[in-house]
Amino acid sequence: MSSIVIGVTLGDPGGIGPELAARVADDPPAGVSPLLFGTEAALEQGAVRAGIDAAALADRLRPCPGPSDVPVGEPSRAAGECALEAIRTAVECAQRREIAALVTAPICKASFALAGVDHPGHTELLAKLCGADRVGMVFVAQGLRVALLTTHISVAEVPERVSKGSVLGCIRLLHGALESEFGERDVPIRVAGLNPHLGERGLFGREEIDSIAPAVEAARNQGIQASGPDRIEEVLAPSGVGTPLRGVVALYHDQALAPLKMIHGLDMVNVTVGLPIVRTSPDHGTAFELVGSGRASVAGMSLAMEWAKRLHRVREARRAGRERAGHGTGNLAQ
CATH class of the missing domain: 3.40.718.10 (Isopropylmalate Dehydrogenase)
Incomplete structure (x- = not known):
């Protein structure tokens, strides 16, 4: 060729x-x-x-x-x-x-x-x-395709950007990109939570209850294999050879990038989808x-x-x- x-x-x-x-x-x-x-x-x-x-x-x-x-x-x-x-x-x-x-x-x-x-x-x-109109930052590492809901903004601004609509939009963007841009079909997508202990039933924040869980449910109703909210350490856990591919939606830049860089180092690539x-x-x-x-x-x-x-x-x-x-x-x- x-x-x-x-x-x-x-x-x-x-x-x-x-x-x-x-x-x-x-x-x-x-x-x-x-x-x-x-x-x-x-x-x-x-x-x-x-x-x-x-x-x-x-x-x-x-x-x-x-x-x-x-x-x-x-x-x-x-x-x-x-x-x-x-x-x-x-x-x-x-x-x-x-x-x-x-x-x-x-x-x-x-x-x-x-x-x-x-x-x-x-x-x-x-x-x-x-x-x-709609692009996303997706990091590719062994067994993982990690999309960021928010990118280059202050951490203080993140909670106001987390809504049912924004999370659902990111899930759909990643799902569509995996199929059309990566040629990878039927990839399950796990969505991270925002707050400590996933909010502890609203004690530490309600984003998981009011925004993330409803977005995941809506995605599932649209035929997407979505789950969450889950703890970031669970959704980004290292994948061994032969482990099924999984997509991840992380809610802010360093929520994903800090652990990913520690685990994968330079064996990771940033792809702009959309x-x-x-x-x-x-x-x-x-x-x-x-x-x-x-x-x-x-x-x-x-x-x-x-x-x-x-x-x-x-x-x-x-x-x-x-x-x-x-x-x-x-x-x-x-």
């Missing part, structure tokens, strides 16, 4: 993104032809830090506008501007199907803010650029303290590319099925 072209943004130029992107471009996974998005200066600096000849990667770069003088190891407006332009350009290429999927290196949300970007992270920005394009990313950040140290692992980026390839194949199989049924054709980025 021929290689597919996967776009890779360089991320925040002041972080480890450029050097990791240079490394995956120099030694990509089988069946993948990477196309990098960022400034020439960022790629050159990243290649130097990775010990790679930047000239050898020149034909793999789609240059994007942005400042060439970017502070390293800290947030900056210049870094935010570079990262934004790379994402915009890559999304446009994905929408034209010039690339089969998009893998994003980490950005710094503080750099985004300094650059005046009115979105706290990739997920929200990609939804805006793609005109997607987009018209495939987007994945590693589950780590810019790691300013590791820039140029040689200690930043490329494992997360490589795994994100493997998942991007896999999810692209699922979409192409569905597209081929529609075309056989007479619903049109399209250019393939391969």
